[in-house]
Amino acid sequence: MEVFAVEGVPEVRPGDDVAELLVEQADLQDDDVVCVASTIVSKANGRGRSLSSYEPSGRAERIAATIEDIADEEKDPRMAQAILDECEEVLVEAPFILGVTKFGHITVNAGIDRSNVPGADLLLLPEDPTAEAEAIRDGIREHAGVEPSVIVTDTSGRPFRLGQRGVALGWAGLSASRDWRGEHDRDGRELEATVQAVVDELAAAANLVTGEGDGGTPAAVVRDFDFGDHAGSEQLFRDPEKDVVRQALREWSHVRD
Amino acid sequence: MEVFAVEGVPEVRPGDDVAELLVEQADLQDDDVVCVASTIVSKANGRGRSLSSYEPSGRAERIAATIEDIADEEKDPRMAQAILDECEEVLVEAPFILGVTKFGHITVNAGIDRSNVPGADLLLLPEDPTAEAEAIRDGIREHAGVEPSVIVTDTSGRPFRLGQRGVALGWAGLSASRDWRGEHDRDGRELEATVQAVVDELAAAANLVTGEGDGGTPAAVVRDFDFGDHAGSEQLFRDPEKDVVRQALREWSHVRD
Structure with a gap:
């Protein structure tokens, strides 16, 4: 092979x-x-998506604040919202967001990529x-x-x-x-x-x-x-x-x- | 490659x-x-080990009975004992035994193999x-x-x-x-x-x-x-x-x- x-x-x-x-x-x-x-x-x-296109919900704000609090990591609530939008179910909210995508894959941050995305902030799966x-x-x-x-x-x-x-x-x-x-x-x-x-x-x-x-x-x-x-x-x-x-x-x- | x-x-x-x-x-x-x-x-x-060399503890008996009960699967308490012996910590007892081996690997049944073991019942990792x-x-x-x-x-x-x-x-x-x-x-x-x-x-x-x-x-x-x-x-x-x-x-x- x-x-x-x-x-x-x-x-x-x-x-x-x-x-x-x-x-x-x-x-x-x-x-x-x-x-x-x-x-x-x-x-x-x-x-590809820009962060500014996301309006964070109360839940996204709360998740981002919790992650900042317990993981000591800056988390943009708009990023949290992007992840929530891609998930069918969230299994863990913090110290990282572990969710199930709509096609059944379980991964951190819904697999959203922030590297290698020319002209956009995020790349959704x-x-x-x-x-x-x-x-x-x-x-x-x-x-x-x-x-x-x-x-x-x-x-x-x-x-x-x-x-x-x-x-x-x-x-x-x-x-x-x-x-x-x-x-x-x-x-x-x-x-x-x-x-x-x-x-x-x-x-x-x-x-x-x-x-x-x-x-x-x-x-x-x-x-x-x-x-x-x-x-x-x-x-x-x-x-x-x-x-x-x-x-x-x-x-x-x-x-x- | x-x-x-x-x-x-x-x-x-x-x-x-x-x-x-x-x-x-x-x-x-x-x-x-x-x-x-x-x-x-x-x-x-x-x-390689034979099942008859294991003397099940009360915990092994209890785990085997629970698995039989909730997973509807025959579980030999001596097998449960073999798994406990190989584990540093058990994370899940039923419907299957998920444990941490002494070298740090997390797997079901401590990775003990029951196939491909000529002359023995079990093969430990x-x-x-x-x-x-x-x-x-x-x-x-x-x-x-x-x-x-x-x-x-x-x-x-x-x-x-x-x-x-x-x-x-x-x-x-x-x-x-x-x-x-x-x-x-x-x-x-x-x-x-x-x-x-x-x-x-x-x-x-x-x-x-x-x-x-x-x-x-x-x-x-x-x-x-x-x-x-x-x-x-x-x-x-x-x-x-x-x-x-x-x-x-x-x-x-x-x-x-």
Whole structure:
């Protein structure tokens, strides 16, 4: 399996055709997995925002004040409002805002980016990353006549472990997970690790070669990845009612109120 | 960057030299990152256990009964005892046991494996995966005269997102993370995603090619990974007192008691 960055993609502007920009820079193949940073998808979709367009609610003011108070970090109430607008549910208000985006992804600050956003203060995540992955896949087919899989990726922190890692937000052309249920080990015992989140692992592999900052590239290709002969699962985000940690955070927040 | 499985590693037995088994099957190079499944490290270290060697405490009996009750899943109290023995702290007792291993890794069932363990009921995680990674690295140098980096890996679930993914438990020869703090985006703004957990991303990439079960291989090599000119950080597990989710789980458990 080979992983390489797509070099030479220009700064993306609202209205740009991401698929076209990618096929101009990379000779894609049918079995490739193309990992595309959500930043360029958002830029093409015009998801840049200026802080001045947000009118903070009382809740946003209160959250910003609490964060300033307990995290000793300056928090613009308009930024808090932008985050609230992107969240279906807020799990933790302080010392950071941990929320569930409308498409089900749980991350700090609703994944809103404040770096690498020319001409805007903020860059929101795409509204529907799986629809975007499908559209990019269709566009690649149209422009280059090949049909690779596409993953829209982000970098995100996580509980328990320090640091960010690449994650999948949306995907097209492959399943989210390899499902090993019913398969057996060498001794014939049923396997315990039953579902493997391959789209997240592919996003993590891509993140190793793309990098951040002024030397960063917004896309990478995974070539010769073999999904193998396994059942697939399309669900990547846990069912809220079965997610014990999410439930615990929700109940913990209420206890603190 | 290339990622390939190390094929042909035989079933590992207590006392085996993992480094020797690896260099017999793969032509390793200085800049490689060798990702070794913790299962074979544990097997070489004699970490297989039989359930009958555990005498369940009252707490283990209570936890097993609670899990049977609320998760409708048969739980052997001796298994609960094995998990308690491996944990420095238990964060959630039911519907599953989520604990912190003595080396700081937070995972369900203390990462104890019940598949792929010939001649034993259980396989415990290595006691000190970073020391094991260092020992394997030393062994590879001794046997093959090259000095690749080594990561001892596992697969593990996570909050919020379904499925398992590869993670690093211990590492040698490279830093846990790339630290981007102080670096800038194309517009000169300071970067927000400041620490990238590369050892976890490498473990995830490796997991894409190794697989589970009877066709699985216990090691993979990442070749031509470029860490780049960044500061490194050695810490992968969050400081307990700064981990909001861990604190919330702890307080939530007390509320439920």
